[in-house]
Amino acid sequence: MLVQLAIRDFAIVERLDLDLQGGMTAITGETGAGKSILLDALGLCLGERADAGSVRHGAKRADLSARFDVTRLPAARAWLEERELPSDDCLLRRVVTSAGRSKAWINGQLCTIGDLKALGETLIEIHGQHAHQALLREETHRRLLDEFAGLSGEVSELGETFRHWQGLRRRLKQLADTSDELQARRQLLRYQVEELDQLALAEGELESLENEQEALAHAEQILADTQFAVECCDNDEGGALSLLHQALSRLEALPGAERGPLAEARGMLGDARIQIEEAARELTHFAEHTELDPERLAHVEERLGEVHRIARKHHIMPEELVELHATLGKELASLEGSDQDLDALTRDVETARDSYRQQARRLGEARRQAATAFAEEVQSQLGFLAMGKAHFAVDVETRDTPQPEGLESVRFLISANPGQPPRPLTKVASGGELSRISLAIQVVAATHSTISTLVFDEVDVGVSGATAEIVGQLLRRLGDSGQVMTVTHLPQVAAQAHHHLHIEKQTEKDTTLTQMALLDSAGRVRELARMLGGVTLSDRTLAHAREMLDASQRAPH
Known part of the structure; x- marks a missing residue:
């Protein structure tokens, strides 16, 4: 569950540190106070898109972090362990600069935004205030039914099978459509590879040939100059060695030649004689082995x-011929058996198609079985939400066209009044009814979720009165077995919460900042009184709020 949320310089929040607990937490505040900021910050920690507008005006960057206790989240622990990250704790961090660039970390290690999203899906589930609008799309119906039935893994596997099948189909079509082109390509490759086979240029041979060509082309000049250098070093009539010998003989005959500057000079001349003798031997050896x-x-x-x-024929550099030879050889080998490949690929396509249909058939059966149970649970929740006379059904219809998610289309049907046949949800539900139906569906989905932290962002829009109190009871029951955070504008819902966070916008020195605080009992009473409509909190309004809070906390759930 989410245990800590830290926000720095985000939107109109300068600094905010929240310690969160299990159970149901209500988040309230006046319109425009920034109730959505907390969820927006959490969303960035979970990998949502960031931009420069996220950074508080005048700040260089926004720094956000969310810490989760993953003790009871095996999927999250497995994700972390697979990447060799500490799995006893989970800290997500996101930094967004005023230039719009962002970085992300998981347990102190840099990560991609995709990693944040993938891990986030195992940590928290967010039900937005526009969830009822998503119910107007039939793909949402199928997804919700699959999540309820625990079929997400099977749907993912079917999608992989479908994509594999379609990939094989595309390859088969390409191979069949281009058979004439492939034949022409094979003939060209055979000629090119045969020519390169005959050339048989070895790795490193080109460099060796160029070096040898240069040596052979200049061999006569090299030999003459080498012999001249030998003569300069070792010639009885004026060679360097002869002259050095004479110089040393004369120096040795001088008085005091064994010490002082003369001794040093004799030593250096002696070293020079040795170096020249070695050079003369090397040059002589080189000349003896140089042939024209x-x-x-x-x-x-x-x-x-x-x-x-x-190389010119292929428009490449000579040193690239060896690599070209290997590349063309591989391509030719792959095309030589294209006729056999066509037959084999045809069989592979048929096998993949049969595999898809078998998986899709099993998935369809599971969906039809789950549809009845899903409809019954939603129907039960509608009864709590003062729509007991409505009839909810799930229609699972087989399609002719295969899709990655299967062969079925799933539609939610509703009959708002007795005696009327169920019709598609999008055609019969009013705004208020759609909100309540959406909430009932989300409660059912959340009840069967393996994720312990659930966030509801104003999902109670469109309800009021006794129905609002029931909505609060439903959310509190969810919180009894996990962690529920709900942004609400209804006092009946907020009163049911185990904990209550209040958001307030303050203006200081032409700067607007948002503050958030965990309310005690007295603070909750004042906030509930404000939500009940009291601009000025009268004793009667406060008493009503206190009674509402006491009754909600005492009531069995």
Whole structure:
């Protein structure tokens, strides 16, 4: 469940730290006070889209975090453990800059917004104030029935099977439609691969040929210059070694040559003689092994010419020929068996189609079985909401066209008055009726949810009086076994809550800020009195609010 929510510089909130508890928590405040800010901040922590408008005016960034206790949420723990993240606690953090950029963390580790959404789906379930509008779309009906029946996994698997089947169908059509093109492509590839086979250019051969060509082409000049260098080093008549020998002989004969500057000079000349002797030996060795080979040079240049010619044909650099050879060879190998592939792919398509239909048939049977139970539970909730005479039904109809979610269309039907046949929900329900039907459906869906934290954002729109009190009782019953947070404008609903958060907008020095506080008993009485319509809180209004709160807290649920 959600245990902490921290908000910094978000919208008109400068700083807010909330410690939350289990049970039902009502969130109230005057119109425009910012009741939706808390849910908006929570939504960002759960991966909703962010923009620069989220940041409080004058601040550099908004910083939001939500901490969850996942002790009783095996799906969330498994998600964290699979990614080697700590699973005894769950901290979601989102930072949005004034430039509109955002970053996200899970337990201190950077993550993607997609990760936030995926994990968030295992942590919390939000029922928005426009949920009744979603009931005007039939895809919502199917989704709600599947969630009630615990069929979301089967629907996901069926979707994967459907996409696999359709992918095979597309490949088969492409293969059949392009058979002539494939034949032409095969012939071209055979010619190109055969030419490259004959060339047989090895990895690294091009560089070796270019180095050898350069050496052979300049061998005569290299040999002459090397021999000249040897003569300069070791020649009896004026070579460097001869001159060094003479210099050393004369220095050795000088008085005091064994010490001081003369000794150092003799040492350096001796080192130079050794270096020149070694250089002369290396040059002599190189010259002895350098040969003039015009035939080899012609062969190398011919080989290089062939390599460059074929590279020009393919409009690539010569060094890319080896990779091209491998690529074309693989493509040819894949096309050589295309006729066999066509037959095999046809069989694969049939197998995938049969697999889809078997899965879809089992899913359809499960939906039809669940439809009756779902309708009965919604019907029961409608009785609590003063619509006991209405008749709710779920119509599951098989379609001819396969879809990722199955072969069925699901429609919610309602008969608001006795004696009238049920008709599609979108055609017969008034605004108030639709709100109550939506709430009944959401309560049923929430009752069967595996998620312990449920958020209801003004789902009580369109109800009042005794019905509003019953709505509060329904939400409190949900809170008895988990955590329910509800934004409400009805005192009858707020009075039923285990806890009550009040949001207030304050203006200080031309700055508007929102504050939120957990109300004690006296604070709850004053807030309920305000919600009952008292601009000035009279003793009678306060007494009515106190009576409402006491009765709601004492009543069995």
